[in-house]
Amino acid sequence: MSYAEAYAQWQADPEGFWAEAAQEIDWITPPSRAFDPEQGTYGRWFPDGVCNTCWNAVDRHVAAGHGDRQALIYDSPVTETVRRFTYAELQTEVAALAMVMQDHGVTKGDRVVIYMPMVPEAIFAMLACARLGAVHSVVFGGFAAHELATRIDDAAPKLIISASCGIEPGRIVAYKPLLDAAIAEASSKPAHCLILQREMELAAMQPGRDVDYTEAVGAAKSAGRLAECVPVAATDPLYILYTSGTTGQPKGVVRDTGGHMVALKWTMAHHYGIAPGEVFWAASDVGWVVGHSYICYAPLLHGCATVVYEGKPVGTPDAGAFWRVIQDHKVAALFTAPTAFRAIKKEDPEGALIGQYDLSAFRTLFLAGERSDPATVQWAEAKLQRPVIDHWWQTETGWPMSGNPVGLGQVPVKHGSPGVPMPGYDIRVLDDAGQPVAPGVLGNIVVKLPLPPSGFPTLWNAEARFRKSYLEDFPGYYATSDAGIMDEDGYVFIMARTDDIINVAGHRLSTGAMEEVLAHHPDIAECAVVGQADALKGQMPLGFYVTNAGVARDPQELERELVQLVRAQIGAVAAFKTAVHVPRLPKTRSGKVLRGTMQKIADKTDFKMPAAIDDPAILDEIAGALKERGILR
Template identity: 60%
Template sequence: MGYQNQYESWRNDPEGFWAGEARRLHWQTAPEKIYKRNESGDRWYVDGVMNTCFNCVDRHVEAGHGARVAFIHDSPMTGTTSHISYADLLNRVNWVAAIMQDKGVEKGDRVIIYMPMIAETAIAALACARLGAIHSIVFGGFAAAELATRLDDAKPRLILAASCGLEPGRIVDYKPLLDGAIESAAHKPEACLIWQRDESPAPLIADRDYEWQALEGEARKAKRQIACEPVMATDPLYILYTSGTTGVPKGVVRDNGGHLVALSWAMENIYNIAPGEVFWSASDFGWVVGHSFILYGPLAIGATSVIYEGKPIGTPDAGAFWRVISEHGVKALFTAPTAFRAIKKEDPQGKLVENYDIRAFKTLYLAGERVDPDTINWAEAALGVPVID
C-alpha cells in the first residue's frame, strides 16, 4: 500500500486503520477497544493483552527464524564484533529474567539499567519486558547525583550495571558512580547485578552486589525457562527521564501495545526495512531513539540491529561509519546531524567512503536536531543515497 493510500485509509477511519495495524503483533487477547482518551492522554488497544518480549524474540524463534541474527555488536573500543541470533537471544533473555526473578523482581517492579553500548543492555531490557517489569535505562557513566535522582523517583527493586564503559583513550568506571548514587539516594535497591568487563572489573559489595556472568552461568546450566508475563497493552514498558536541565527530571512512561504497533509500522513504512535486513541506529540506549530503533523497532519485525560502541570519528577515523555499513551490509542508517557534521569536518571531500563497499546501503535518515543544507548535500554526494531529514 503506497503512502497516499495509507494516508487516505487513516484519515477516513483512524481507529479502523490502527485496528488493522494491530495485527502486526501477537496478542494473548486481541484488542476490541482500539482507542480511549482519559486523564493520562491517548490510550491505544486498551483491552488488549500481550508481551513485548514475546513479540520481539520468542515469536521469531517459534516461526523458524532462530538462526537469523538479532544483534550485531560492533565495538572499535575493544576491537571486537559479535553476532547474536534470535535463538541465542531468547536463551540469554530467559536466563537473565530467571536471575531477576530470583532477586524478587515481579510484574510492575521498576528496574534501573546503567550500562554502556553492549548487547547485555538490550538483554536486560528484554528480560524486564519478559517479566512485566518496567525498565529505566540511564546513560552509563551518568553522574552519581543524577542517577540518585532517578533512583528516588523510580524506586527500583534491582539495578543492572556494567563495571565500566569505554571512551576513546580512557575507561569510565561505573561502579564508584553507582555506589555514590545509592549512598546518597533515599531509596535503596535490594540488589545490583554487575556485568564485569575485562577492561576494568569492579569490586562487589557483599549481600548487595552480584556478578552477572556467574549467575547467568548458573541459570544456563540449570536450563532455566521463564514464561512471558501477559500485560495489558496500556501497562508501562519503560520510564525514560528527561535531562533535568529545566528542573527535576521527569519520567516519561511508554506503554507496551501502542508503542510496539507504531514501531512495527514505522520500520516497514518509514525506514523500508524487512525481516532479516540490517538496520543501524547510531544512537545510544539512553536516548528514546536507542530504545525505539536499536532495540524494540528492529526486533519487533525480525530485522537485524547494529549495536555500535564507538564514535563517528576517532575510532579510528572519519571512515568508521562506512566500515560498519560495509562489513555488516547495513541497508539504512539513522543518526543525528551532529555525527555527519563531525565526519564532514574531518573528511570534507568524502574520500574515505571510497575505501568501502557500501552497495547494500540505500537510505540515510537524520533526526534529533536541525540539519543544515550543506550537510545534506555533502551526505548525498558522498554516499549516493537519499538523505531523509
C-alpha cells in the same frame, strides 16, 4: 499504498487504521477496540488488549522457525570486538537473565534501572524487563552520580543492572563508583545490583547487594532455568525514560506496551522501508529514545538484525568508522544524528574515505535528533549518492512525527524540512494565542490530540506536571515546544525550540534559520546561534562556528563573510553582527548542541553543569573565546 493514500486512510478512520496495524502484533488477548477516549488524560490505545513485548521481539521469531536468523550484532572498535547473536541465542540470554531477576525478587510492575555502556547485555536487560512485565528505566551510562540518584529516587527500582565500566576512545569510565555514590545519595535503595564485570576494569563488589551478572546468568543457562513471558495489559508501562538535560526533579516519560509495539512495527516497513532479515543500524545510545525505539525494540519486532555500536563516528579510528560498519555487517539503513555527519564532514570534507568501503548493501541514510541543516544533508547526498532522509520526533512520541516514508514510496525532498506529517499526527502551527497561522509563518508546532499509539500517556508519578508542561498552553493539543512553519504543501520546518526563538527589537527571529545560512559557508563544519541579552534591543544573535579540518582563515575576514551571508539571506532585521570561532561546540553525548548553556555563558548568568555534557572542558573554551573577543569581561 502511497503516502497520500495512507495519510488519507488514517484521517478517515483513525481507529480502523491502527486496528489493522495491530494485526502485525501477537496478542495474548486481542483488543476488542483500538481506542478508548474515556481512559487516561486524552484516551488510551488498545485498552483491553493483553500482550508481551519480549515475546513479539524475540520468541515469536524463534517459534516461526527463524531462530537461526541474525538478531544482534555487537561491534566495538574501542575493544576490537565483534559478537553476533541469532534470535535463538538472544532468547536464551534474555530468558536466563529474566530468571536471575526473578530470583532477586523482580516481578510484574517493579522498576529496574539499567545503567550500562553500549554492550549486548544492555539490550538483554531491556528485553528481560519486558519479558517479566517489569518497567525499565535506562539511564545513560556514565551519567554523574547525582543525576543517577535523582532518577533512582523517582523510579524507586527494586534492582539495578550495571557494568564495571564504560570505554571511550583513550579512556575507561568507571561506572561502579558512580553507581555506589548514587545509591548512597538516593533515599530509595535497590535490594540488589547486577554487575557486568568487564575485564578492562573490574569493580569492587558489595557483599549481600551486588551480584556478578556473568556468573548468575551463566548458572541459569547451565541449569536450563529460563523465564517465560508474563502477560501484561497493553496499557501497562513498558519503560520510563527521563528526558535529557533535566534539572531538579527529573521528567520521566512513560511508554505503554501495546501501542508502542504497534507503532514501531508499522514504522519499520512503512517509514524506514526495511524488510525482515535485513540489518538496521541506529548509531545512537540505549540511554536515549532513539536507542530504545530503533536499537532495541523496532528492529527486533520486525525480525531484523540490529547493530549495537560501541564507538564514535570519528576517532574509532577515523572518519571512515561508519562506512566500515556498514560494509562489515551489510547494513541496509543507517539512522544517526546530523551532528555525527558534521563531525565526519569536518574530518573528511571531500568524503575520500567513503570510496574505500563496499557500501553495496546500503540504501538509505536517516537523520534525526536535532535540525538537519541543508548543507550537511546536501554533502551527504553528494558523497553517498543515496537518499538522505531527515525526520523529526521526540522522546515523548517514541517514533517519527514527520518524515519521508521510504516504504510508502517517498515524497520529494525539501532541504531544511524533516518531511510531512506521518499517519497518526495532525500537526498544526499556532500563534501564542492558540490561533492558526498562515503557511510559511513562524509559530508554535502542536499536535492535535489524541497522540497516536506509542505517544506517552503521562509522566511517571507526575500527572499534574504532564498536563501543565504539555497540554495546558494549547487546549486540545500536545505542545511540542518546537517552533517552526508549515508550507503550502504541508511540509514541516522545525526552526528552533520555542526557547531558542529570540526577540530582536520586537522581531521574533529563529536562531535555526541563521544557523542554516552559516552552515552553507564552505569553510564551516558546524555552528550555533544563541540570543545574547542586549540592553537596547532585548536580544542580539551571537554566532559560534567551527571550521572544517585544514581550513586556516583570518577569523575577522571569515566573520565578515558570515555576517554578509546572513544579511543577504535573512536581512538586516536579523541584526547578526558577531560570529566567534571556537575549536568545538559543547554537546550532549547524544549530539545535541547545548545552546542554552552557551547563552548563559554569554549572558554571564548562573548555570548548572548539563548532566549529559560530552566534555565539560568545552564550556571553558567557549568562555575563553568570548573573553578573547571582548564579549565577556
